[in-house]
Amino acid sequence: SQQGEEDPQALSIQEGENATMNCSYKTSINNLQWYRQNSGRGLVHLILIRSNEREKHSGRLRVTLDTSKKSSSLLITASRAADTASYFCATAPNSGGYQKVTFGTGTKLQVIP
């Protein structure tokens, strides 16, 4: 089962514009992560935000987390054609010991040159 749901399912923008993707999840979390997947390839970790953090930056990426609303957003600024990929949020539950990382349904981003 999927823990998170991304919105929108698909997004098409012009190069240079910003892209915003949202993720909603269901249960209490320890951390939330965003991954990127190019077509037919494995997933690559982008950024992790812990439950006690509200915002985090990495290069052109900005992630926010609102635990009261059980939601997160990923902002990619000044998008490039190479950013074309699917983006997934993933959550690790707030329980001790072993943590199962569960993925959302993904947002497919197309950046038009």
Place this chain on the structure above:
Amino acid sequence: DTGVSQNPRHKITKRGQNVTFRCDPISEHNRLYWYRQTLGQGPEFLTYFQNEAQLEKSRLLSDRFSAERPKGSFSTLEIQRTEQGDSAMYLCASSWDPIHTGELFFGEGSRLTVL
């Protein structure tokens, strides 16, 4: 170290045949995950190993699926009597400590097509 390695990358088989996928994790990683991904969907959790112990197995894994991780190193995922519904990308990931680092390192996946 070259990351997580999965073999074969592609497998086409006839319904009813058995298939086996192999995953070689990053050597110092003690945690290993298998996920299944169908077209347009996110990865769905199948099973998890910490060292050689299989700690959780999804209900998605029917009796036809078995996974092993002997000696806590590489892992194999076997599907017996394949069905067309098994067609998917099978992804392996490894990590050291998802609590403190959180990051999963994925292989390129093994794509299964059942005819």
